[in-house]
Amino acid sequence: MDVSNTHLLDEAVVTTKVDAVIDWGREASLWPFVFGTACCAIEFMATAASRYDISRFGAEVLRFSPRHADLLVVAGTVSYKQAPILKQIWDQMPEPKWCIAVGACASTGGFYDNYTTLQGIDEIVPVDIYVAGCPPRPEAILDAVMDIQRQLKREAKFEVRNTDFKGKLDDI
Amino acid sequence: MTSDTMIKVTGDLLLDTLKSAKEEGYTLLLDITAIDNLYKSHPPMTRFELIYILRHENFKDVRSYKVPVGDPEIGVETITSLFASADWAEREVYDQYGIHFQNHKMLKRVLNHNEFVGHPLRKDYEITKGQYCTVSQDMMDEMKPLLKEKELDLQKDNLMVVNLGPSHPASHGTIRTLVALDGEKIVAAASEIGYLHRGFEKSCENHNYNQIIPYTDRLNYCSALMNNIAFAKTAEDMLGVTLPDRGIFIRIIVAELSRVIDHLVCLAAGLLDMGGQTNYWYLFNPRNNAYDFLSKLTGARLTNSYMRIGGMAHDLYEGWETDLDDVLKKIDFGITESLKMITHNRIYNDRIQDVSPVSAKEAIDYGFTGPNLRASGVAYDLRFSDPYYYYDTFDFNMVVGSVGDTYDRMMVRFEEMNESMKIIRQAMKRIPDGAINVPDKRIILPHKGCVYGGIEGMMNQFKLVIDGVKVPEGEHYGAFEAANGELGFYIVSDGSGTPYKVKVRAPSFYHLAAYPKIIENYQVADAIMTLGSMNIIAGEMDR
Numbered sequence A: 001m002d003v004s005n006t007h008l009l010d011e012a013v014v015t016t017k018v019d020a021v022i023d024w025g026r027e028a029s030l031w032p033f034v035f036g037t038a039c040c041a042i043e044f045m046a047t048a049a050s051r052y053d054i055s056r057f058g059a060e061v062l063r064f065s066p067r068h069a070d071l072l073v074v075a076g077t078v079s080y081k082q083a084p085i086l087k088q089i090w091d092q093m094p095e096p097k098w099c100i101a102v103g104a105c106a107s108t109g110g111f112y113d114n115y116t117t118l119q120g121i122d123e124i125v126p127v128d129i130y131v132a133g134c135p136p137r138p139e140a141i142l143d144a145v146m147d148i149q150r151q152l153k154r155e156a157k158f159e160v161r162n163t164d165f166k167g168k169l170d171d172i
Numbered sequence B: 001m002t003s004d005t006m007i008k009v010t011g012d013l014l015l016d017t018l019k020s021a022k023e024e025g026y027t028l029l030l031d032i033t034a035i036d037n038l039y040k041s042h043p044p045m046t047r048f049e050l051i052y053i054l055r056h057e058n059f060k061d062v063r064s065y066k067v068p069v070g071d072p073e074i075g076v077e078t079i080t081s082l083f084a085s086a087d088w089a090e091r092e093v094y095d096q097y098g099i100h101f102q103n104h105k106m107l108k109r110v111l112n113h114n115e116f117v118g119h120p121l122r123k124d125y126e127i128t129k130g131q132y133c134t135v136s137q138d139m140m141d142e143m144k145p146l147l148k149e150k151e152l153d154l155q156k157d158n159l160m161v162v163n164l165g166p167s168h169p170a171s172h173g174t175i176r177t178l179v180a181l182d183g184e185k186i187v188a189a190a191s192e193i194g195y196l197h198r199g200f201e202k203s204c205e206n207h208n209y210n211q212i213i214p215y216t217d218r219l220n221y222c223s224a225l226m227n228n229i230a231f232a233k234t235a236e237d238m239l240g241v242t243l244p245d246r247g248i249f250i251r252i253i254v255a256e257l258s259r260v261i262d263h264l265v266c267l268a269a270g271l272l273d274m275g276g277q278t279n280y281w282y283l284f285n286p287r288n289n290a291y292d293f294l295s296k297l298t299g300a301r302l303t304n305s306y307m308r309i310g311g312m313a314h315d316l317y318e319g320w321e322t323d324l325d326d327v328l329k330k331i332d333f334g335i336t337e338s339l340k341m342i343t344h345n346r347i348y349n350d351r352i353q354d355v356s357p358v359s360a361k362e363a364i365d366y367g368f369t370g371p372n373l374r375a376s377g378v379a380y381d382l383r384f385s386d387p388y389y390y391y392d393t394f395d396f397n398m399v400v401g402s403v404g405d406t407y408d409r410m411m412v413r414f415e416e417m418n419e420s421m422k423i424i425r426q427a428m429k430r431i432p433d434g435a436i437n438v439p440d441k442r443i444i445l446p447h448k449g450c451v452y453g454g455i456e457g458m459m460n461q462f463k464l465v466i467d468g469v470k471v472p473e474g475e476h477y478g479a480f481e482a483a484n485g486e487l488g489f490y491i492v493s494d495g496s497g498t499p500y501k502v503k504v505r506a507p508s509f510y511h512l513a514a515y516p517k518i519i520e521n522y523q524v525a526d527a528i529m530t531l532g533s534m535n536i537i538a539g540e541m542d543r
Ligand code: SF4
Pocket: A038, A039, A040, A041, A075, A076, A077, A102, A103, A104, A105, A106, A110, A133, A134, A135, A136, B218, B303
């Protein structure tokens, strides 16, 4: 179904499924919350600037309140000190919500295998897409956004996601 | 070049000694750190020693003091009465080494979280031993004394306490400032850092010199190459080698380009915070062009890791002049367009003029360096006061502000970009042909042809990769004029290929320490602009 060209249909009636309409809406209006902490955040800035232009994928409405956002983009190193804050932000986001770990640090701790750094944010929050690179190029970040768009079409529409996830900071 | 002297003092004489040093003109406290001698092959009498590094007001001479610490629980007297910058510096030493400072008003952890047990930079703390933090501290232990000092009361004076950050778009990622507000006005503030503490210094003790280069990239990630150069140069100074001229010129070119890129991000983000989004496009786009040039040259856009101890990975590519020329033109265009929009713009001027001014004296007391210090009218730039790498032969000016307000801090950066581009253009004309690396087999990897073609080359490569570059035993403080100010590396070597200790003197650390004080009595919106204008980079601040 392509509802973007309704004028071609003239007066015709469009029949579709509710699911398809919701998908169509969600896909083109992901609102990211950028949890940018370090070097990767600078590359995210480049992704948002005009050359790479994330708005081509409908994800340019960067929200700085987690309550407005449905896509958490963790760009940068997350330390143990930062972890409770990350969790708090994730908990404040309304369902359904998705999460991208941008870069080696967010995915695995990167080359900071030491006393300060969380060895991957998936110890705290559930991650849908991991983006490799240190930092990943803006193209890779865009690709991750597109992956989420493809993924959300395959999912149940009205259910809370990741109910069985249990992070290290849950229940304390 | 620098008259670098290390003087030994005992703990009880420390305060008096530093007092007279200050009277002699050593007014800028650069850094305080400690050494844990636990694993030294010939350990001195005490396990811990404190290092105080000071700079003279002629901005050339550096003097260091070494203080043996008998019992870390007792520690030494604080020097916060002499230098405001000592406040956080001492807290850091306490946090990382567990050395006590008597009479320090707020001796608590600064980099590690409040639930952390132990002191990570002690040699017997295992590097991979992470500790989860479950809740963030509420910081009221810092706020309450501040309010008491000002004779304010939260209830009676109807004050509101608000967190600015750490996750806030204008807090640039990871800085938290707790403010007490009277309406829109900030009456007291306290900052918390360490959210991006990534254990740089501990990692250095576990990697050889060339392996540290990628870590230095991520200190000030807005100008990664400059950190590379500063670190490599310090190690080279210890080795007693200098690069061939072509190598030096390449370093000048990429360093100045990095300075421009750094300032571009700072201003683009600062103006964006103010609502000037068009400026963001104008300033950020040429930065992308610079990235294209750098990725062609080094293979990476942001974290270049281009330098090596004793030189760099490879020479410039063919046709670099045209590319770089093009980049400079685009940057020029971006700056001109952006300036057109703001120079006579009342919103811009009224919004940031006379906001959070820092006088010259205060700035030095706080340990400011770089553009933030120059904005306050202090003519200090290492490229002038203690020139390295032929900087004295280039025709460029030092940009100095007058009152040190937010406006000055931003405009100094605008002008500095033009000066840096002048240097790049001159260097492009003057760059000689020839070698780029020091001709020393003990430092630079052999040519790949020799490695695959002969046993000697292969052994040479093997030894260098496995053992690292062996830096002679000793201690050295090397300083470099980076985009944000004086970037110093204090390296202690035990003669092996891995440093015994590395301490970074990060300009942003001292800038942020002063931040809660200078935003007092201004509005929240002003504080946001002040933070933007100071260009705090969490990577180097928290290390
Ligand atoms: S993945 Fe690399 S570039 Fe990204 S935050 Fe970590 S160190 Fe920085």
